[in-house]
Amino acid sequence: MRQLITRVDDRLLDDVKARARAEGISVNTLVNRLLADATRATSRRREIARRIAEAGLTVHVTPSTAPLTHEEVWAMTKGLGPIAEEALAWARSEHWMRSQDGRTLHDEHGNVRYTRRETDE
Numbered sequence: 001m002r003q004l005i006t007r008v009d010d011r012l013l014d015d016v017k018a019r020a021r022a023e024g025i026s027v028n029t030l031v032n033r034l035l036a037d038a039t040r041a042t043s044r045r046r047e048i049a050r051r052i053a054e055a056g057l058t059v060h061v062t063p064s065t066a067p068l069t070h071e072e073v074w075a076m077t078k079g080l081g082p083i084a085e086e087a088l089a090w091a092r093s094e095h096w097m098r099s100q101d102g103r104t105l106h107d108e109h110g111n112v113r114y115t116r117r118e119t120d121e
Contacts, residue, residue, distance in 0.1 A: 020030040
């Protein structure tokens with residue numbers, strides 16, 4: 001058996017000690033178990049990926065467009081926060097009624113607040 005020396009953040013070490021204490025085992029036993037579990041999980045993922053590839057079940061998807069940047073997403077959704085917040089608060093309240101067909105929500109005064117489109121289903 002070999003010895004491993006590593007630097008660990010103080011908070012992490014405190015958490016590891018607390019968990020080992022709670023499980024009634026030494027820190028050494030806990031760390032060995034965690035390392036063994038982590039390496040087995042990685043090996044298992046590799047084995048599953050290999051078997052999927054051998055079976056010809058791998059699908060490679062090439063995005064048709066580049067993903068949006070954070071700046072583009074922020075620009076597209078600017079000002080929607082209060083609207084979404086109001087809609088969620090209303091939908092979660094007890095002041096709405098569903099129509100017979102289940103597609104339209106009405107407020108307590110009978111006003112249509114939302115109609116589900118075919119694409120929403």
